[in-house]
Amino acid sequence: xxxxxxxxxxxxxxxxxxxxxxxxxxxxxxxxxxxxxxxxxxxxxxxxxxxxxxxxxxxxxxxxxxxxxxxxxxxxxxxxxxxxxxxxxxxxxxxxxxxxxxxxxxxxxxxxxxxxxxxxxxxxxxxxxxxxxxxxxxxxxxxxxxxxxxxxxxxxxxxxxxxxxxxxxxxxxxxxxxxxxxxxxxxxxxxxxxxxxxxxxxxxxxxxxxxxxxxxxxxxxxxxxxxxxxxxxxxxxxxxxxxxxxxxxxxxxxxxxxxxxxxxxxxxxxxxxxxxxxxxxxxxxxxxxxxxxxxxxxxxxxxxxxxxxxxxxxxxxxxxxxxxxxxxxxxxxxxxxxxxxxxxxxxxxxxxxxxxxxxxxxxxxx
Amino acid sequence: xxxxxxxxxxxxxxxxxxxxxxxxxxxxxxxxxxxxxxxxxxxxxxxxxxxxxxxxxxxxxxxxxxxxxxxxxxxxxxxxxxxxxxxxxxxxxxxxxxxxxxxxxxxxxxxxxxxxxxxxxxxxxxxxxxxxxxxxxxxxxxxxxxxxxxxxxxxxxxxxxxxxxxxxxxxxxxxxxxxxxxxxxxxxxxxxxxxxxxxxxxxxxxxxxxxxxxxxxxxxxxxxxxxxxxxxxxxxxxxxxxxxxxxxxxxxxxxxxxxxxxxxxxxxxxxxxxxxxxxxxxxxxxxxxxxxxxxxxxxxxxxxxxxxxxxxxxxxxxxxxxxxxxxxxxxxxxxxxxxxxxxxxxxxxxxxxxxxxxxxxxxxxxxxxxxxxxxxxxxxxxxxxxxxxxxxxxxxxxxxxxxxxxxxxxxxxxxxxxxxxxxxxxxxxxxxxxxxxxxxxxxxxxxxxxxxxxxxxxxxxxxxxxxxxxxxxxxxxxxxxxxxxxxxxxxxxxxxxxxxx
Numbered sequence: 001x002x003x004x005x006x007x008x009x010x011x012x013x014x015x016x017x018x019x020x021x022x023x024x025x026x027x028x029x030x031x032x033x034x035x036x037x038x039x040x041x042x043x044x045x046x047x048x049x050x051x052x053x054x055x056x057x058x059x060x061x062x063x064x065x066x067x068x069x070x071x072x073x074x075x076x077x078x079x080x081x082x083x084x085x086x087x088x089x090x091x092x093x094x095x096x097x098x099x100x101x102x103x104x105x106x107x108x109x110x111x112x113x114x115x116x117x118x119x120x121x122x123x124x125x126x127x128x129x130x131x132x133x134x135x136x137x138x139x140x141x142x143x144x145x146x147x148x149x150x151x152x153x154x155x156x157x158x159x160x161x162x163x164x165x166x167x168x169x170x171x172x173x174x175x176x177x178x179x180x181x182x183x184x185x186x187x188x189x190x191x192x193x194x195x196x197x198x199x200x201x202x203x204x205x206x207x208x209x210x211x212x213x214x215x216x217x218x219x220x221x222x223x224x225x226x227x228x229x230x231x232x233x234x235x236x237x238x239x240x241x242x243x244x245x246x247x248x249x250x251x252x253x254x255x256x257x258x259x260x261x262x263x264x265x266x267x268x269x270x271x272x273x274x275x276x277x278x279x280x281x282x283x284x285x286x287x288x289x290x291x292x293x294x295x296x297x298x299x300x301x302x303x304x305x306x307x308x309x310x311x312x313x314x315x316x317x318x319x320x321x322x323x324x325x326x327x328x329x330x331x332x333x334x335x336x337x338x339x340x341x342x343x344x345x346x347x348x349x350x351x352x353x354x355x356x357x358x359x360x361x362x363x364x365x366x
Numbered sequence: 367x368x369x370x371x372x373x374x375x376x377x378x379x380x381x382x383x384x385x386x387x388x389x390x391x392x393x394x395x396x397x398x399x400x401x402x403x404x405x406x407x408x409x410x411x412x413x414x415x416x417x418x419x420x421x422x423x424x425x426x427x428x429x430x431x432x433x434x435x436x437x438x439x440x441x442x443x444x445x446x447x448x449x450x451x452x453x454x455x456x457x458x459x460x461x462x463x464x465x466x467x468x469x470x471x472x473x474x475x476x477x478x479x480x481x482x483x484x485x486x487x488x489x490x491x492x493x494x495x496x497x498x499x500x501x502x503x504x505x506x507x508x509x510x511x512x513x514x515x516x517x518x519x520x521x522x523x524x525x526x527x528x529x530x531x532x533x534x535x536x537x538x539x540x541x542x543x544x545x546x547x548x549x550x551x552x553x554x555x556x557x558x559x560x561x562x563x564x565x566x567x568x569x570x571x572x573x574x575x576x577x578x579x580x581x582x583x584x585x586x587x588x589x590x591x592x593x594x595x596x597x598x599x600x601x602x603x604x605x606x607x608x609x610x611x612x613x614x615x616x617x618x619x620x621x622x623x624x625x626x627x628x629x630x631x632x633x634x635x636x637x638x639x640x641x642x643x644x645x646x647x648x649x650x651x652x653x654x655x656x657x658x659x660x661x662x663x664x665x666x667x668x669x670x671x672x673x674x675x676x677x678x679x680x681x682x683x684x685x686x687x688x689x690x691x692x693x694x695x696x697x698x699x700x701x702x703x704x705x706x707x708x709x710x711x712x713x714x715x716x717x718x719x720x721x722x723x724x725x726x727x728x729x730x731x732x733x734x735x736x737x738x739x740x741x742x743x744x745x746x747x748x749x750x751x752x753x754x755x756x757x758x759x760x761x762x763x764x765x766x767x768x769x770x771x772x773x774x775x776x777x778x779x780x781x782x783x784x785x786x787x788x789x790x791x792x793x794x795x796x797x798x799x800x801x802x803x804x805x806x807x808x809x810x811x812x813x814x815x816x817x818x819x820x821x822x823x824x825x826x827x828x829x830x831x832x833x834x835x836x837x838x839x840x841x842x843x844x845x846x847x848x849x850x851x852x853x854x855x856x857x858x859x860x861x862x863x864x865x866x867x
Contacts, residue, residue, distance in 0.1 A: 210725035210735050217722055220711040227670055227702055227709065228722045228777065229694025288713060 038281050038293035040332040044325065045300045052307035059310050069306055070188065071181055071257055074195035075250050076298040079269055080276035081202045082246030084294040087277050088206075089239045090219040090286025091140065091147035095154035096247040097270030099132060101263030103251025105162035108170040108261025111177055118176040126248045133244025137237035155270065162263045170261035180256035191253045198246070203291045215239060220287025276301055279329050300329070372396050373418065373530055373561050378427035380413050380585075388413045388424070388585045395530075400552055400562040402576030402596075404569065406605055406796040410585035411565050415532050418563070419451045420444030432529060448529030452519050452536050460508030465490030467507050468522050493521040498547055512539045512704060513656035513822075520548065524555070531555050534565045538794050541655040541822040543861050549575045567796055569598050570825065581605055606798050626681055626816035627667075627785045633675035634666045637840040644785065644816040649807065651827035652820040654837035654860050660820035661703055663837065664787045667818070668700040669693040680784060694723060699778030701771075703789040703820075709774045710762050717744040717758040720751075720776050727781075743780070751776030752802060768799025775806050786810055788819040792826060804830055824853055836860050 052059040060069065079096050086093040103125050110121040136154065139145040172178060181191045206212035217225040218235045226232045254266055280297030282289030304325055308318045373395040380388040388410040395401050405411045416422030417429060420441040429436040431447040458467050468490045490503040499517045507515060516539045523531060533552060537545040545568075552562045552575050566572040572579060579596040581589045581604040588604045628643040637659045644650045652660050665671040667678065669687025678685040680696055687693040690700070702708035711719050721728065721744055728743050729735050744758045751772045755765060762770060771791070778786060791807065792800045807830060811817055821827050827834050828851045836844040836859040844859035846852070 208735055209733055210729040213718065213725055213735060216714065217711055217718070220714055221707070223707055224702075224709050224711060225722070227668065227690050227700055229691045230722070231689065231691045287711065 038290060038296055040329055040336060041280050041293060041296045041300055044329045044332075045296055045303060048300060048303045048307060048325070052303065052311060055311045059307060068189060069302065070192040070195075071253065072306060073299055073302045074189075074191045075253055075257075075266075076269070076272055076276060076302055077195050077295055078198050078246050078250050078253075079273035080280070080294045080298040081198055081291060082243035083270075083273040084277040084280070084282045084289060084291060085202065085206070085215065085239045086147070086243045087274070087282050087284060088215055088219045088286060088289060089236050090222065091236065091239065092274070092284070093136070093151045093240065093243045094148065094270050095132070095136070095151040095158065096243060096250075096273055097266055097268055098155045098158035099129065099244065099247035100251045100254060100266045100269055102158040102162045102165075103129060103248045104255045104258075104263045104266065105166050105170070105261040107177075107248075107252050107255050108172050109166050111174055112170045112172060112261070113166070118174050121177075122252055125252055126245050129244040129246070129248025129251070130241045131244070132247075133240035133242065134237065136244070137233075137240040140240070141233035141236050166261055172255060172259050172261065178256055178259060180253060182256070191256070194249065194253070198249070199291060199295055202242075206291055211235065211238070216287050218287075219285075272301055273298075275326065279326060300325075372430075372432070374428075374430045375414075375417070376428050376430075378414075378417055378424045378429065380410075380417065380422060380424050386585050388417070390414065390427075390585075390587050393580070393587065393590075395561050395563065397529075397559050397561055398556050399577045400556045400564055400575050402572035402579040403563055403565045403582065404567075404572055404579060404601055404605060405582035406798055409582040409605070411582055412534070413585070414582065415451065415534055415563065415565060418444070418530065419449050419532060445526070448527075449532065450523040450526045450528035450530070451532040451534065452516075452523045453534045458507045458515055458519065461506060463504050463506055464494070464501060464510070464518060465503035467518060468493050468503070468525060470522075489525075493525045494518075496524060497521045497551065511656060513541070513544060516540060517544070517548075520551065524551065528560065530561045530563065532563045532565070535567060535794065536564075537566065537568060537571060539656075539822070541658075541860070542824055542857055543655055545571060545822075567794070567800075568823065568825075569601055569797070572596075572601075573598070602797060605796075624682070625679075627679070627685075627818070629667070629676060629678045631676035632666065632673060632678060634662065634671055634673045637662045637666060639676055640837075640840070640842045642818075642835060642842065644818055646784075646814050646816050647811055648833070649811055649817045649819060649831045651831035651834040652818060652837060653824060653827055653834050653856055654820075656822070658837040658860065659840035660822075660837055661789050662840070664700060664789050664818065664820055667693070667785070668698060668787055670700070694781065697781070697784040698787065699723065699781055699783040699785075700787040701774050701778060701789065701791055703793065705767070705770055705774065705794075709777075710770060712763045713761055715759045716748065716753065716755055716762055716765070716773060717741065719762050719773055720744050720747040720753075720758070720780065723777050723781050747776040747780045748773075750779060751806060766799070768795035768802070771795055771799070771803060772806065775803065779806070779810060782813070783815060785816045785818065788817065788821075790821055791819060792821075792823070800826075824856055828853070828856075 049060070079100065083093055083096060106128065107121055107125040110116045110124055111118055116124065132154065136147070136150050139150045140147050179190060180194075181189055183190055185193055206215065214225065214230045214235050215238070217228070217230055218232045222232055250266075250269075254263075255261060258265060276297035277289070277294045278284060278297070279300070280289065280293030280295070282294055301322070304322045305318065308321055313321065375390055375393045377392070378388060378390045379386065403411055403414070413422055417424050418436075420436060420443055423438045423440075431444075431449065434447055436444060436447060459470070462470075465486050469486055487503050494501065494503060497517050497520055499514060499521065501510065501514060507518065510518070516536060520533075520536060531552070533548075536548055540548060549571060552564055556562045556577070564572060564575055573593065573596055576596070577593065579591040579593075579601060580587060581591065581601060583605060591600065624646065625643040626646045630641050631639040632642070633639045640663075642650075642663075652663060654660050662671060666673050667687075669690050669692050672688070680698070685696055687696065687698070693700075706712065711722070717740065721740055724743065725735065726732055728739055730739070741758070748755065748758055753765070753769050753773045753776060755769065762773065765773065775791075788807070792803050795803065807817060807819070819827065819831065832848050834846045834851065834856060835842050836846075836856055838860055844856070846856065
């Protein structure tokens with residue numbers, strides 16, 4: 001069988017699919033780099049780290065004193081992982097920032113005001129996150145509500161719910177709760193260990209399980225996935241449940257970090273999570289992107305925000321600097337996509353199928 | 367020689383990288399002429415049409431229309447000169463109404479800024495009348511069937527009163543009666559002094575409508591045939607450079623008299639009640655006009671549309687699919703009609719596309735995908751379905767239509783289904799690729815699958831099926847065994863109400 005298949009590939013050189021000619025002259029390394037969507041973001045991340053470290057050698061070790069770099073990254077990164085999986089199914093989850101805030105307060109309230117033991121409070125919080133994701137998925141898959149809309153509703157609702165639950169900040173004093181950020185395993189904060197575990201699990205899930213592959217298929221072409229026998233509703237549901245659970249986990253980490261059930265620190269995080277995913281190569285159309293990109297995106301955002309503090313850039317200028325860097329990362333990605341599309345258009349055009357679409361694509365050709 | 371009214375291509379060449387995709391010395395298309403343009407995929411038909419329509423700028427050569435040079439004026443210039451193109455991929459705006467699509471870019475009345483709805487609708491109704499399509503101009507285009515959209519696209523082109531009308535595989539989505547009507551438009555347009563370029567895969571149609579047949583192969587003009595010269599054999603030989611093998615006799619379904627699939631009093635919105643059965647190793651065709659319920663029937667059997675009554679059995683066991691997942695689990699597969707929207711993961715590699723329906727089965731403990739196993743399965747499927755590609759890691763979009771179709775075939779063959787449903791299995795693929803798809807169908811049949819094929823091409827059904835059932839308005843109106851196949855009788859059964867019209 002193996003011999004057969006290599007033969008058929010070889011035989012293809014003069015068949016209709018063999019249209020490699022359009023790619024002649026492109027160095028293979030450049031092509032491979034252009035084929036990997038995460039390349040721009042990883043390059044930007046490396047540059048940012050080098051720049052900050054050269055200005056302040058302590059950048060990687062101290063970060064901005066109060067916020068260890070790793071814990072910041074754990075927060076953004078976990079949200080970005082959940083968000084990415086949702087975006088891969090072709091959806092969007094706007095609720096994660098508000099939900100995180102809600103769970104910061106909620107977990108503190110469970111533990112402190114309701115005297116529920118830490119482990120149990122953690123479990124309840126994560127369960128609540130999962131259920132909230134299930135709620136979104138229910139409306140999306142059963143009633144065809146647009147993901148943007150139903151998660152926007154939660155965004156608005158949860159933003160008030162935390163205030164209603166606990167009008168005054170709840171101070172967390174339970175040592176196991178605070179250990180999530182305060183304690184380390186081999187010098188690494190537990191929150192960071194959790195983050196790494198989630199990233200590895202998500203990577204493994206998406207790349208190595210058949211359900212993960214089906215998530216991509218649903219995002220790539222939902223009708224095709226459905227007709228291929230994939231339970232699309234279940235796959236979409238899973239994505240929102242994961243995203244909601246991730247928001248709950250981040251809520252716990254944030255509560256532990258600020259040692260108090262107040263939620264101001266996480267406002268706007270849903271947009272950071274979306275930005276991290278998108279600049280990491282997770283296409284908003286769905287069906288594309290990898291976890292490593294989303295994590296690199298989150299790392300870049302954290303490096304920028306924390307790095308600008310460590311080199312004493314005026315706080316007012318920080319968002320502008322972040323914006324400019326993101327702009328270049330995104331433009332680089334757009335250029336890469338165009339480069340790929342062009343060589344693909346050539347390939348397709350020579351394959352010669354279909355007038356309208358292909359000719360339209362070819363119009364971009366010089 | 368140039369009479370001023372003609373379309374003349376001189377020395378037109380187009381290169382993509384080092385590859386010559388079009389190289390035509392001199393062609394004159396005269397007014398009042400229908401010119402058939404045929405060739406395999408990749409032969410340069412689309413590029414040549416693109417050059418005439420202004421969407422492709424040639425690297426060398428000139429195009430003149432009625433004595434005026436097209437130069438590199440793009441599509442706008444071509445439109446000014448009277449070129450209108452009906453392409454097989456419809457650039458219609460799904461969210462807009464039929465009328466708005468028909469008049470896109472034109473103003474039906476003198477009003478300058480506001481949309482004159484009444485004028486829009488009446489102008490649209492006129493255009494629809496001209497192609498004999500009875501739909502409400504207020505309907506949204508995305509609620510229409512593919513065939514109806516094709517007719518709207520044609521109405522839109524005719525509405526511009528073009529000099530040169532390019533029809534790029536206009537009948538691929540149409541049933542026999544609608545196709546016939548469309549050929550009528552083409553002839554009438556030529557009779558009115560226009561130039562019609564008819565690009566087609568169905569050779570019988572091309573021969574029926576064309577005053578001349580141009581055959582392209584590898585970007586070059588191979589022959590320029592008069593109707594008497596243009597026999598099907600000759601055209602095919604010029605297209606592929608060799609004679610296709612004559613079709614072998616269809617062997618009877620072997621021994622097993624049992625029905626693999628049986629439906630009794632099956633009902634769904636717009637369908638049935640109908641009875642239908644397919645034996646193991648039998649190919650049953652479903653014929654009918656557009657809107658007769660062909661696709662609907664397949665989708666109901668696949669569980670993609672809910673049935674509202676009746677009973678289905680698979681190998682004797684009760685079969686009630688609520689979703690395509692149920693159907694796939696029970697051993698039913700569907701190669702859908704519209705590759706792009708219903709079958710392909712266009713940006714994903716071929717490997718993902720071919721293993722999509724067997725992911726669970728090839729996973730370790732039904733959970734984990736092992737890259738080596740998956741690559742092996744993908745290579746086997748690519749090989750089995752004879753998908754021609756450089757590697758299974760190429761994105762699906764890089765393949766030609768015929769290759770993509772074989773890929774989707776492979777996706778389902780790999781599941782070893784008991785019942786394989788094929789909806790327009792050769793839509794938009796060329797002659798050579800068609801023959802290969804027929805071969806795949808025959809192989810599937812020999813493995814004992816029961817096969818149900820819906821197609822708008824009668825010759826195709828008559829060529830590959832043991833039996834043909836004819837649908838009209840969702841019901842079976844006739845059933846023919848291979849020995850009684852007759853085109854006239856099938857068309858009559860499909861279109862009693864249209865025969866009178």
